[in-house]
Amino acid sequence: MILTWLYVPGDRPQVVAKALAAGADAVIVDLEDAVPVSRKEYARTATAELLAERPPVPVHVRINALDSPWAGADLTALTGLPGLAGFRLPKVTAPEQIVRVANRTGGVALYALLESAVGVERAYEIARAHPALHGLGLGEADLRADLGVSADAGLDWPRSRVIVAARAAGLAPPAQSVFPDIRDVAALAASCAHGRALGFLGRAAIHPRQLPVIERAYLPTAEEVTAAREIVGAARRTPGAVALPDGRFVDPAVLAGAERIMTLASRTPPA
Numbered sequence: 630m631i632l633t634w635l636y637v638p639g640d641r642p643q644v645v646a647k648a649l650a651a652g653a654d655a656v657i658v659d660l661e662d663a664v665p666v667s668r669k670e671y672a673r674t675a676t677a678e679l680l681a682e683r684p685p686v687p688v689h690v691r692i693n694a695l696d697s698p699w700a701g702a703d704l705t706a707l708t709g710l711p712g713l714a715g716f717r718l719p720k721v722t723a724p725e726q727i728v729r730v731a732n733r734t735g736g737v738a739l740y741a742l743l744e745s746a747v748g749v750e751r752a753y754e755i756a757r758a759h760p761a762l763h764g765l766g767l768g769e770a771d772l773r774a775d776l777g778v779s780a781d782a783g784l785d786w787p788r789s790r791v792i793v794a795a796r797a798a799g800l801a802p803p804a805q806s807v808f809p810d811i812r813d814v815a816a817l818a819a820s821c822a823h824g825r826a827l828g829f830l831g832r833a834a835i836h837p838r839q840l841p842v843i844e845r846a847y848l849p850t851a852e853e854v855t856a857a858r859e860i861v862g863a864a865r866r867t868p869g870a871v872a873l874p875d876g877r878f879v880d881p882a883v884l885a886g887a888e889r890i891m892t893l894a895s896r897t898p899p900a
Contacts, residue, residue, distance in 0.1 A: 630896045631655050631687070632831035632847050633840050634804055638663035639672035639690070645679060651837035655687040660703055661694065661719050669699050673706050680712035687714035689740070694720045695730070708734045715740060719768060722747045724758035731761040744768030745775045749787045756798035765795045766833075769806040781820075785827065792828040802830035811836040821846030849890045857887035857894075 635653035637645050639660045648656050658679070664672045676690060692703035695718060707713055715738035718730060727741060739762045743749050749772065756765055769784060778784055795803050805824035808817045821832055821843055832843045849857070863871050864884045871879050 630893065631804070632896075633843050634689075634831065634833040635837065635840065636663070636691075636807065636833060636835050639676045640664045640668040642675045642679070645675075648837070649684055649686055649688075652840055653686065653834065653837070654831075655689060655714065656684070657689045657691055657717060657833065659691045660699070661691050669693070670702075673699070673703055677706050677710060680707060680710035683712045688712055689715040689717055689738075691717040691719060691742075695726050696720075704730065704733055708737060713737065715763065717742055717766070720744045720748070720771070721755055723751060724754045727755060727758035727762050731759040734761070736761055738763045740764045740766060742766045742768045743791060744771035746772075749790055752791050752794035753797055756794045756800055762800070764800050765791050765803050767791055767803070767806045770809070788824075788827055788829070796828075802828055805829040805832035807833045807835050808839065809835070811838060814838070814842050817842050818846055847893075849894050853890055854894045857890035860884060860887035861891060 631654040633653045634655050634657050635648050635651055636657045636659050637648040639658045658676050660672050690707055693699040717740045719742045721741040721743060741755050743752060791803055808820055817839055825847055831847050834840055860879050863873055864879055
């Protein structure tokens with residue numbers, strides 16, 4: 630189970646090497662926003678060299694936007710490499726885009742980033758577009774600009790819409806979008822707590838110092854684990870609906886939530 634995703638520019642191999650050892654569950658090599666036009670080809674070549682062997686943690690690649698001059702070359706150069714765990718597709722607006730990429734990449738795990746009002750509006754159709762699609766995500770900087778939103782609360786409806794669309798399509802809960810201030814860890818922690826309350830699971834980071842904050846925010850607390858253990862134990866002793874000594878009612882939905890907490894509490898970083 631992945632809770633932390635660390636973005637790193639694809640045109641800086643030394644920084645990528647450090648990111649692989651930073652403790653993130655997965656690394657996302659960015660060929661899009663973090664790479665200037667003059668270095669697109671170099672970033673693609675460096676990433677292909679990296680993925681020629683299997684890295685120590687899963688590596689996903691955010692390719693360039695599908696309507697850009699570089700996306701096709703990104704897919705051609707990287708598909709099939711042994712170290713590639715998945716493609717993150719930016720600025721997705723239609724399910725047909727997922728189908729075209731899936732047919733071209735032969736089963737590589739795909740993640741759609743919705744960064745516009747159109748993409749959010751079509752979230753459920755995109756989520757159901759193809760079995761190769763493993764998840765949704767938001768690109769909040771572009772979405773904020775598209776919507777003309779200044780306050781963070783203005784994004785809560787699109788966030789909830791994407792979470793619901795992913796779950797309705799049978800996908801895992803999305804990871805929360807990046808927090809742009811790498812110094813304000815208190816604000817990051819508060820933002821993560823809000824994201825967890827909305828239904829996100831884990832978060833993307835842009836600096837290693839953000840990783841432990843995200844991890845703490847998304848792992849269950851000791852109190853949550855104790856309560857979950859009590860629920861699971863009661864359900865095992867008495868099949869069906871049961872009331873705990875303190876009056877809490879346990880039904881299958883409550884049990885499923887407790888089991889998710891126990892799974893999170895016992896998780897180990899992906900190999």
